[in-house]
Amino acid sequence: AQSVTQPDIHITVSEGASLELRCNYSYGATPYLFWYVQSPGQGLQLLLKYFSGDTLVQGIKGFEAEFKRSQSSFNLRKPSVHWSDAAEYFCAVGTSNTGNQFYFGTGTSLTVIP
Amino acid sequence: DGGITQSPKYLFRKEGQNVTLSCEQNLNHDAMYWYRQDPGQGLRLIYYSQIVNDFQKGDIAEGYSVSREKKESFPLTVTSAQKNPTAFYLCASTIGQGHSPLHFGNGTRLTVT
Numbered sequence: 001a002q003s004v005t006q007p008d009i010h011i012t013v014s015e016g017a018s019l020e021l022r023c024n025y026s027y028g029a030t031p032y033l034f035w036y037v038q039s040p041g042q043g044l045q046l047l048l049k050y051f052s053g054d055t056l057v058q059g060i061k062g063f064e065a066e067f068k069r070s071q072s073s074f075n076l077r078k079p080s081v082h083w084s085d086a087a088e089y090f091c092a093v094g095t096s097n098t099g100n101q102f103y104f105g106t107g108t109s110l111t112v113i114p
Numbered sequence: 115d116g117g118i119t120q121s122p123k124y125l126f127r128k129e130g131q132n133v134t135l136s137c138e139q140n141l142n143h144d145a146m147y148w149y150r151q152d153p154g155q156g157l158r159l160i161y162y163s164q165i166v167n168d169f170q171k172g173d174i175a176e177g178y179s180v181s182r183e184k185k186e187s188f189p190l191t192v193t194s195a196q197k198n199p200t201a202f203y204l205c206a207s208t209i210g211q212g213h214s215p216l217h218f219g220n221g222t223r224l225t226v227t
């Protein structure tokens with residue numbers, strides 16, 4: 001069965017520090033992978049996606065993610081965090097062989113210290 | 115601008131009442147989804163629809179119902195059979211191809227007392 005694991009429930013970083021949010025997935029075929037960000041009380045906004053090609057993908061707001069098939073991972077990174085990056089981050093995998101379903105991790109809450 | 119509109123933003127109901135949450139999209143997307151979000155549990159799929167007049171149950175469909183009479187609209191009814199309906203509800207849509215991402219509305223927070 002498909003699943004997504006975000007092992008870190010909550011992460012705190014200092015403004016200007018680098019950030020890496022972890023995501024591991026379980027899926028038999030080549031996955032379609034996404035990272036979303038959610039501010040409190042809002043919907044989810046797409047940061048970036050991967051479905052083929054270059055395994056390092058660039059997204060909005062200075063984020064990037066790297067797909068590593070051997071590790072079943074799709075970690076999100078940012079070189080220098082801004083206070084406005086404080087939010088909830090969700091990793092998701094999309095499938096096409098089970099009716100275009102999407103599976104989400106439980107999210108990582110990011111706190112940024114000034 | 116195209117997007118997904120969920121209304122209302124906040125909804126309050128008494129226990130035992132059915133309530134319908136609205137979701138409208140003008141993105142011309144074929145597929146639409148309803149998710150429930152509770153703290154620490156991520157997003158759980160309630161129902162999804164790939165085409166007009168057709169929909170499938172997700173992981174937590176009990177106590178919910180949907181309709182898809184128009185491509186643009188996918189309303190969710192929370193019935194009195196839903197044992198714990200207080201939650202944040204998110205509607206989403208996508209073109210319908212596996213690599214196309216979901217686009218989300220801004221959610222409706224339902225409180226049942």
